[in-house]
Amino acid sequence: MSSEVVSELMREAIVKLAASGRRADGRARDEVRHLSVEKNYVNTAEGSARVKLGDTDVLVGVKINIGVPYPDTPNSGVLTTSAELIPMASPTFESGPPSPTAIELARVVDRGIRETKTVDMEKLCIVPKEKVWVLFIDIHILDYDGNLFDAASYGTLAALSSAKLPGSKIGAEDRPLPVDHWPISVTAAKLRDTIVFDPGLDEERIADARLTVATDENGDIRAMQKGLRGSFSFDEVRQVIGTARRLGNGIREIVRQ
Amino acid sequence: MDDIEHIPKQIKLVDDNGRRLDGRRLDELRPIRIEAGVLKRPDGSAYIEWGGNRVLAAVYGPREAHPRHLQDPARALVQCRYNMAPFSVSDRKRPGPDRRSVEISKVVSEAFSAVVFTEQFPRTSVDVYIEVLQAEAGTRCAGITAASVALADAGIPMRDLIASCASGKIAGQVALDLNKEEDNFGDADCPTAIVARTGEIVLLQMDGHLTEDEFDRAMKLSMDAIRRINEMQRDALRRRYAVTAMDEALGGDAA
Numbered sequence: 135m136s137s138e139v140v141s142e143l144m145r146e147a148i149v150k151l152a153a154s155g156r157r158a159d160g161r162a163r164d165e166v167r168h169l170s171v172e173k174n175y176v177n178t179a180e181g182s183a184r185v186k187l188g189d190t191d192v193l194v195g196v197k198i199n200i201g202v203p204y205p206d207t208p209n210s211g212v213l214t215t216s217a218e219l220i221p222m223a224s225p226t227f228e229s230g231p232p233s234p235t236a237i238e239l240a241r242v243v244d245r246g247i248r249e250t251k252t253v254d255m256e257k258l259c260i261v262p263k264e265k266v267w268v269l270f271i272d273i274h275i276l277d278y279d280g281n282l283f284d285a286a287s288y289g290t291l292a293a294l295s296s297a298k299l300p301g302s303k304i305g306a307e308d309r310p311l312p313v314d315h316w317p318i319s320v321t322a323a324k325l326r327d328t329i330v331f332d333p334g335l336d337e338e339r340i341a342d343a344r345l346t347v348a349t350d351e352n353g354d355i356r357a358m359q360k361g362l363r364g365s366f367s368f369d370e371v372r373q374v375i376g377t378a379r380r381l382g383n384g385i386r387e388i389v390r391q
Numbered sequence: 392m393d394d395i396e397h398i399p400k401q402i403k404l405v406d407d408n409g410r411r412l413d414g415r416r417l418d419e420l421r422p423i424r425i426e427a428g429v430l431k432r433p434d435g436s437a438y439i440e441w442g443g444n445r446v447l448a449a450v451y452g453p454r455e456a457h458p459r460h461l462q463d464p465a466r467a468l469v470q471c472r473y474n475m476a477p478f479s480v481s482d483r484k485r486p487g488p489d490r491r492s493v494e495i496s497k498v499v500s501e502a503f504s505a506v507v508f509t510e511q512f513p514r515t516s517v518d519v520y521i522e523v524l525q526a527e528a529g530t531r532c533a534g535i536t537a538a539s540v541a542l543a544d545a546g547i548p549m550r551d552l553i554a555s556c557a558s559g560k561i562a563g564q565v566a567l568d569l570n571k572e573e574d575n576f577g578d579a580d581c582p583t584a585i586v587a588r589t590g591e592i593v594l595l596q597m598d599g600h601l602t603e604d605e606f607d608r609a610m611k612l613s614m615d616a617i618r619r620i621n622e623m624q625r626d627a628l629r630r631r632y633a634v635t636a637m638d639e640a641l642g643g644d645a646a
Contacts, residue, residue, distance in 0.1 A: 371592060
């Protein structure tokens with residue numbers, strides 16, 4: 135992904151606004167943009183959801199096939215997550231093989247889902263060692279206006295919770311994919327010395343550092359990822375975790391319904 | 392990784408005396424040995440042994456950035472390539488970058504960008520290569536620790552060395568520096584890299600399950616260990632560059 139040039143005036147304006155507790159779009163520092171979730175958006179997929187976080191627009195599809203388990207996990211289904219930053223979504227996205235940004239995005243979303251055991255993979259075994267359900271999660275970014283980590287993660291959770299296991303493929307009934315946990319990822323961006331949550335595109339482009347924290351329904355931490363060239367102090371990390379837990383509860387309700 | 396079926400699940404990671412499978416206490420590091428300046432061609436290099444990990448790090452640059460369209464007119468790029476040798480793990484790893492190593496390369500590049508004075512070398516690239524020769528959990532931490540020494544060995548201006556270590560949770564207890572079994576069967580792993588003098592966190596990843604309090608305790612273990620690791624990094628550089636009375640007597644140009 136080639137980077138976009140941000141003018142120094144813009145940079146200074148955003149940093150100053152944030153330092154005084156305001157943001158260009160009028161949000162508070164710990165205020166998340168409007169989130170809308172539309173489940174079952176694509177009827178060719180076993181599960182899907184289109185999620186808009188502000189103007190960031192993400193479509194996640196879940197395809198479910200029958201496959202062979204990995205030899206070291208003969209009683210477990212298989213979960214694979216990929217992300218595509220398609221050129222339609224931003225002038226900075228290029229076609230071609232997945233960029234490091236796309237790979238990191240897919241792996242961070244995958245980790246949140248996997249480590250929380252959102253889907254109990256042992257329930258996806260059909261015949262041990264031979265036949266299991268294979269879940270392909272494909273994250274399609276349609277419009278990039280900042281904070282792909284959270285939008286993609288909400289989309290993935292919503293798509294999984296709407297998915298049906300195609301039992302008819304093995305002569306059984308279709309049944310809902312069992313979703314047991316609801317990890318919610320919340321991303322913070324550090325603009326010089328100020329931390330804002332759910333960064334918009336301009337904030338993200340000038341951010342010094344980024345921290346994503348996924349917490350579960352008990353408020354426990356399930357996954358974290360720090361990014362960009364800046365740093366966080368330990369106290370800042372703790373502050374981000376605290377806010378991620380608090381914001382997570384409200385967001386979980388929206389993704390869940 | 393925690394649902395490997397054919398290995399008995401009752402494996403006991405911490406015994407009744409608080410000792411781990413390899414005999415360590417919960418707050419103990421595996422043995423670490425660092426050597427600076429081990430390769431001829433690179434501008435800087437370092438080798439680290441960390442428990443069963445054997446990792447080489449090398450630095451080239453600042454040199455012309457490739458591909459050229461990545462060049463930044465305001466600063467140098469720090470481009471890291473983390474790579475595992477195919478024979479470094481028990482099941483042969485297919486050569487070349489996989490998704491895991493692409494992600495690690497990215498976060499490690501970002502971590503070093505926080506300390507290198509990149510503004511001093513616009514349009515160039517500082518290339519950091521991390522080669523894992525033998526792996527036993529914690530390779531990215533070992534790689535970062537060695538690469539930091541290699542950057543110093545290359546004379547790249549930096550605010551400070553960064554050192555790296557992981558902590559996590561095994562058998563329900565917070566523990567430092569997980570080994571392979573603990574990584575596979577433990578409850579959480581949280582690698583981190585920190586600027587030694589200031590405590591700034593430049594790399595932080597976590598997967599597994601930690602309460603807020605457990606995270607606090609894990610980070611404190613890591614931060615304490617990182618101070619010790621930083622001392623080993625400095626020692627390695629001192630051994631490489633110290634001038635002894637004997638060198639002086641022989642007329643200087645030793646090493």
